[in-house]
Amino acid sequence: MFLAPQTTLKVLFALVNLAFFAQVLFKLLVGLAGSSRESLAISKEELESLDPRKLPVYTVLLPLHREPPEVIEQLTSAIRALDYPQEKLDILFLIEEDDPETLRACKAAHPPYNVRFILIPRGFPKTKPRACNFGLAFARGEYLTIYDAEDIPEKDQLKKAVLAFRKLPKEYVCLQAALNFYNATQNLLTRLFTLEYSFWFDYLLPGLSRLRLPIPLGGTSNHFRVEALRKLGGWDPFNVTEDADLGMRAHYRGYRVGILPSTTFEEATSHLKNWIRQRSRWLKGYLQTFLVHNRRPLHVLKTSGFRGWLTLQLFIGGTPLGYAASVVLWGVFFAWLLSRGKLLEPYFSGPILCIGAMNLFVGNFLGVYFSMFAVFRRNLDHLLPFALLNPLYWALAGIAAWKGIGQLLSRPFFWEKTVHGMFRRKGP
Amino acid sequence: MRRPWAGFIALSGTTTAILLALQRFAQDTFALQNSPELRFFSLRIPTLLALPDPARGIITTTPCLTTLFAFLFRDFFPVVAGGLTVSGGLCTLRGRKFIASVLLFFSLPFLALVLSSPAFTMGALFLAFGFSGLQRAEDDHTARFLGNLAFGLSALCHPVGFWLLPIFALCTVLSVEASWLRRGTHVILALSPFLLFGGMSLFFGWVYGGYPLLPFLDPALSLGAFLALEKPSFALQPSEVLLAAPFLGVLLSGGLSQAVFALGMLGVAFLRPYLFPPSGVSVLFGLALLLSKKDRPGEWLVFLAFFLLGLGLFLARFPSG
Numbered sequence: 001m002f003l004a005p006q007t008t009l010k011v012l013f014a015l016v017n018l019a020f021f022a023q024v025l026f027k028l029l030v031g032l033a034g035s036s037r038e039s040l041a042i043s044k045e046e047l048e049s050l051d052p053r054k055l056p057v058y059t060v061l062l063p064l065h066r067e068p069p070e071v072i073e074q075l076t077s078a079i080r081a082l083d084y085p086q087e088k089l090d091i092l093f094l095i096e097e098d099d100p101e102t103l104r105a106c107k108a109a110h111p112p113y114n115v116r117f118i119l120i121p122r123g124f125p126k127t128k129p130r131a132c133n134f135g136l137a138f139a140r141g142e143y144l145t146i147y148d149a150e151d152i153p154e155k156d157q158l159k160k161a162v163l164a165f166r167k168l169p170k171e172y173v174c175l176q177a178a179l180n181f182y183n184a185t186q187n188l189l190t191r192l193f194t195l196e197y198s199f200w201f202d203y204l205l206p207g208l209s210r211l212r213l214p215i216p217l218g219g220t221s222n223h224f225r226v227e228a229l230r231k232l233g234g235w236d237p238f239n240v241t242e243d244a245d246l247g248m249r250a251h252y253r254g255y256r257v258g259i260l261p262s263t264t265f266e267e268a269t270s271h272l273k274n275w276i277r278q279r280s281r282w283l284k285g286y287l288q289t290f291l292v293h294n295r296r297p298l299h300v301l302k303t304s305g306f307r308g309w310l311t312l313q314l315f316i317g318g319t320p321l322g323y324a325a326s327v328v329l330w331g332v333f334f335a336w337l338l339s340r341g342k343l344l345e346p347y348f349s350g351p352i353l354c355i356g357a358m359n360l361f362v363g364n365f366l367g368v369y370f371s372m373f374a375v376f377r378r379n380l381d382h383l384l385p386f387a388l389l390n391p392l393y394w395a396l397a398g399i400a401a402w403k404g405i406g407q408l409l410s411r412p413f414f415w416e417k418t419v420h421g422m423f424r425r426k427g428p
Numbered sequence: 429m430r431r432p433w434a435g436f437i438a439l440s441g442t443t444t445a446i447l448l449a450l451q452r453f454a455q456d457t458f459a460l461q462n463s464p465e466l467r468f469f470s471l472r473i474p475t476l477l478a479l480p481d482p483a484r485g486i487i488t489t490t491p492c493l494t495t496l497f498a499f500l501f502r503d504f505f506p507v508v509a510g511g512l513t514v515s516g517g518l519c520t521l522r523g524r525k526f527i528a529s530v531l532l533f534f535s536l537p538f539l540a541l542v543l544s545s546p547a548f549t550m551g552a553l554f555l556a557f558g559f560s561g562l563q564r565a566e567d568d569h570t571a572r573f574l575g576n577l578a579f580g581l582s583a584l585c586h587p588v589g590f591w592l593l594p595i596f597a598l599c600t601v602l603s604v605e606a607s608w609l610r611r612g613t614h615v616i617l618a619l620s621p622f623l624l625f626g627g628m629s630l631f632f633g634w635v636y637g638g639y640p641l642l643p644f645l646d647p648a649l650s651l652g653a654f655l656a657l658e659k660p661s662f663a664l665q666p667s668e669v670l671l672a673a674p675f676l677g678v679l680l681s682g683g684l685s686q687a688v689f690a691l692g693m694l695g696v697a698f699l700r701p702y703l704f705p706p707s708g709v710s711v712l713f714g715l716a717l718l719l720s721k722k723d724r725p726g727e728w729l730v731f732l733a734f735f736l737l738g739l740g741l742f743l744a745r746f747p748s749g
Contacts, residue, residue, distance in 0.1 A: 035570045341484075341635050353483040354496070357628070365624050372617060373573055381613045 006346060013332075013347050016325050017355045023322055024363040026314045027204070031370050034207025040167070040258060042160050050159055052085045058158050059090040059141030059226065063131040067149045068421040069105040075149050076109045083155040090140045091115040094131040097122050125413040128219075129235035129242035136226075136234045145223040150420040152182060153221060153264040160262045161223040168258055173228035173250060175260040176205055177221035181268040183423040184380065189275055190268040190423075191386045192393040197268075198374035206259045213311045214251035214304060216244030216286070221264040228255060238413050239292070241285025244316060248293055252303040267423050276400045278418040283320035283397070284404035288412065290317035320401045327398030330391075333360065364391060439518055443533050444511040451507055451543055463544035464658040465705065468651050469498040469505065475648070488636050490629045490643045490650045493584035494547035509546030510539070513553045513715075520557070520719050528731075532714040537671050537707035545705040547651065551586030552708065554578045556715035558596060559689050562603040563682075563720040572617075580621025584628075587652030588696070588703045593622060595692030602685040655702045672710030673738025674731040675717045681730050682720070689716065 062075065079091060093111070095103050097119050106117065118138055120131045132146060143161060147153060154160075154177075161175055178201040184194040201218065208215045222243060232249055235242040247257060269275040293300055293312055301309045336344045348356055368390045375383040407414060476485040476499055489495040498505045514533050521529055532538055542549045561575010579596055582589040600618040601611050629643040637643070647653040679690040693712060697704045 032570060032574070035573055337635065340638070345481075349481040350483050353481070354486065357487050357632070361624065361628050361631075365621070369573075369577075369617075369620060372620070373569060376613060376617060377569060381610065384613060384616060 010347050010352070013356075014352050016329065017352060017359055019318070020322065020325070020329075020359045020363060021355055023314050023318045024359065024366060026310070026318075027370075028366055030207035030211060030213070030315075031199070031203045031366075032207070033210045034203040034205070035373070036210070040164055040261060042163050042261060046163055047156055047159055050163065052088075055085055055088050055159070055162060056142035057088050057090055057140055058084060058162070059092065059135075059139040059144040060158075061092050061094060061132055061135040061139070061144065061146045062149065063094040063128045063135070063146070064102050064106065064149050065096055065099055065128075065131075065417060067102050067105065069108065071149045071421040072102070072105045072109045074152070075147075076111050078147075078152045079115070080112060081155055082153070082158060084158040086112060086114055089114045089158075092135045092138060093117050094120055094135050096120050096126065096131070125238055125415070127237050127240060127242070127413065127415045129239065130237035132242070133234045133237060136229065139226055141226055143223055144226045144229060146220050147264065148220045148266065148420070150267040151220055151264050152266075153177070154262045157221070157260070157262040157264065158223075161260055164258060164260055165223075165225065170225075171254065171256045172258045173225050173232075173255040174217065174247075174257045175223045176201075176209075176215065176217055176257060177223070177260040178202055178205075178263045179218050179221060179266055180263050180378070182265040183268055183270065184383065186268070186270045186423055188386070188389070189272060190270050191383055192389060193268040193275070194380065195371040195375055195383055195387050195390065196393065198378055198380070199371045202374050202377060203370060208311070208315075209257055209259050211307070212256065213315075214308050215247045215257040216241070216289070216316055217247045217257065219243055220266070221260075223260065236292075239285055239288050240281050240413070240415055241289060244286060245289045245292065248289060248300075248304070248308075248312065248316070251308055252300075267420055269418055270422055271419075272396070274419050274422070276396070276403060277416045279397055279400035280403035280407060281416040281418075282404075283323065283401045284408045284412075286316050286320045287404065287408050290320075320404060323394065323397045323401035324405060326394055327402065330395060330398075367394070439529065439533065440511060440515040443514040443539075444507060446534070447507045447510045447539060447542060450539055451503075463705070464655055464702075465545045465547055465651065466506075468654045469495070469547075472648070473499055473502065484636060487632045488629070488643050488649060490652065491547060491551070491584050491586055492629065493581070494550055494586065494651075497546075497550075506543045506546040509550050510542035513542065513549050516553050516557075517715060517718060520560075525718055528714075528718055532671075532711070532718060535671055538711050538714070541705060541707045541711050545708065547586045548588065548705050548708055549711070551582045551588060552712045552715055554582035554585055555589060555592065556712060556719050558582065559599065559716045560719035562599050562685055576618050577621050579618070580623075580625045583622050583626040586703075587650070587655070588700075588708075589622065590626065590652070591696045591700055591703065592692065593619065595689060595696070596622075598692070599685040599689050602688060652703070658702055669741050670735070670738045671707065672713055673741070674735040675710065675713035677730045677734025677737070678717055678727055679713060682717075682727075686716075686720070 060079070064072070064075075067075075079089075082089065091112070091114055093106055093115055095106065095117060103117070103119075116138070118134055120134050123130065136144070143158075143165065145158070145161070157177055161177075164175055165172065180197055180201065181190060181194050183190050185191060205215055205218070219241075228250075232246065232253065232255075236245050239245045250257060269278055290312065294317070297309065300312055304312070332344065336348060341348070368387050371390060372384050372387040375381070375387070407416075472489060472495065476482040476489075476495075479485045482499065486492055486496050486499055494505075494509075497508060501508045517533070518529060555578075558575045558579025561571045561573075561578065564571035564575070579589065597615050597619060600614050604611055604614050606614070630640040633643040634640040643649045645653055647657055676690055679686045681687075690713060693709060697709050
């Protein structure tokens with residue numbers, strides 16, 4: 001590097017641009033696969049014909065940590081609103097032992113009789129997956145799902161999941177519901193977050209499922225067959241995006257993840273600092289998953305095939321690394337732009353210039369365009385113009401990625417808590 | 429091997445072989461040396477090669493994608509463009525409309541168009557993808573997404589798309605049954621890719637030339653400006669009457685948006701004739717029809733009736749043969 005810095009930089013630029021290009025192509029293919037019509041349709045008639053007596057017991061895990069009382073109240077209302085026989089619901093509030101405030105708030109909210117409180121003993125690491133593993137040990141249901149404290153699932157989601165599990169072959173061990181936000185229009189950040197989530201959950205994850213690729217599960221609203229989840233060993237308590245890791249492990253065993261045609265509405269973090277905190281944890285978790293599974297790349301190739309391996313590199317590893325690299329590349333781009341292409345002429349010429357131009361225009365545009373289509377599909381047309389601001393949002397994600405990388409080195413298992421309850425939902 | 433793939437390989441392979449043979453042995457017959465499009469590229473490529481960084485020259489030429497192809501494949505550019513067009517068309521058809529595709533891809537006007545105007549042919553394929561995307565079901569997001577993207581990519585192939593922009597917007601409005609607000613959203617989604625890809629040249633023109641419109645106005649850099657200097661080449665060829673008539677008939681009888689597309693295309697062909705090489709309209713009609721969703725009942729009757737009409741016109745115009 002020190003002997004030939006110019007050549008080294010040129011090669012680096014070429015590699016980064018090629019990796020970006022590969023990621024753009026990958027996301028295009030997955031997004032296109034995800035844009036076709038829902039393969040798993042559940043009709044209203046099918047839902048109405050379900051016999052409540054024949055419905056299985058359903059466990060709902062609710063990991064709670066330092067939740068404000070109003071969030072607990074909202075949670076209790078959401079539980080009561082679920083369209084599922086109450087006697088068949090096994091609801092577990094997972095509360096950390098050293099969090100008496102949340103415990104008090106939960107008791108004060110007078111939850112229904114089918115709620116059990118599980119106190120998670122002090123221990124290391126203090127993470128959501130660790131709490132969920134305790135919940136799994138106490139679960140009584142045939143099926144299980146996880147919701148976050150501020151989640152409001154569609155009322156018939158559990159019934160839909162039961163129907164879907166009955167329709168699908170046994171190899172489907174998990175169904176991921178779509179996530180979206182009830183405070184999409186609160187501010188610019190929540191609008192951009194909604195654009196991103198709509199693309200992620202309505203295009204990318206369905207695309208991965210259709211192409212039989214490993215799916216990094218979303219943090220909540222994933223529904224499992226309990227038996228299979230136990231066989232998989234539950235969640236990795238040290239991984240801060242435990243669901244992404246679980247999705248990979250499920251794929252190794254030949255299990256499949258389906259997409260449930262139902263949405264859970266969450267609260268989008270509306271404060272920048274809080275958003276960076278949440279995003280840096282996600283990106284750190286993706287990097288953890290990427291590194292953990294790349295310890296044995298041949299095992300990944302053998303059990304998950306080339307396409308699974310590629311997903312691990314381009315999607316799970318590529319997401320945080322791509323965001324981190326994009327901050328640097330945007331800086332390079334503006335330097336190039338201000339000097340009208342003269343400053344970095346030796347580095348951006350020939351094929352690198354062509355690929356770089358393609359990444360700049362086609363790659364970024366596809367990201368913007370997919371999110372435009374995603375909100376269009378959800379009839380959120382008013383969010384369409386905000387898609388043009390996506391590059392700004394990606395720059396923020398780049399900052400979060402660097403924070404995540406730093407934290408991976410300094411505090412790899414630290415769970416940065418996202419503060420909920422900043423938005424009071426209006427109306428029902 | 430599954431049959432559609434066998435058919436696909438056979439058809440695209442045969443067309444490419446025919447194109448290669450035609451290009452080698454029958455250049456004079458098709459007057460390829462007089463093709464304005466080929467002349468543009470034959471002037472541009474040596475200039476690019478003389479530049480210290482040809483890539484910079486490629487991205488400041490409009491259209492840049494076909495310039496890149498012309499730069500990479502030189503004399504074989506028309507054959508590659510033809511092979512890609514046939515393969516792209518057949519990939520989409522997946523075994524449907526076999527006879528119609530054979531009729532189009534093996535017809536003399538199509539082969540002549542590919543060899544004389546490869547950039548137009550590639551652009552026509554993307555334009556046809558774009559318009560056929562509008563014919564798909566309203567809720568088929570994949571078709572719409574790909575159609576809009578394809579229409580956008582036509583901006584990187586040939587300048588004719590710039591004149592078809594309002595027609596595409598109109599066809600988009602006509603293709604959906606929704607509130608006007610929703611239709612407006614459809615139009616924004618339909619035009620965004622084209623505007624962005626078309627805008628690439630403005631950006632690079634500004635960065636490298638200091639003047640954004642340079643790649644559009646300078647005949648040395650812009651195919652559109654170069655063609656405008658040429659004599660109008662649009663003339664309804666005798667063979668074209670025969671080829672265009674059945675496709676035109678089906679398009680006109682295929683619903684409002686298809687009819688608007690066909691009439692709009694004819695309008696642009698008469699207003700900006702230099703953009704349409706001979707048989708350009710008919711090939712574009714043929715491609716758009718082939719790529720549309722499915723055969724409608726009675727479509728073949730219309731096809732046959734207009735074929736006979738075209739034949740009649742052809743014979744009436746050239747009674748002595």
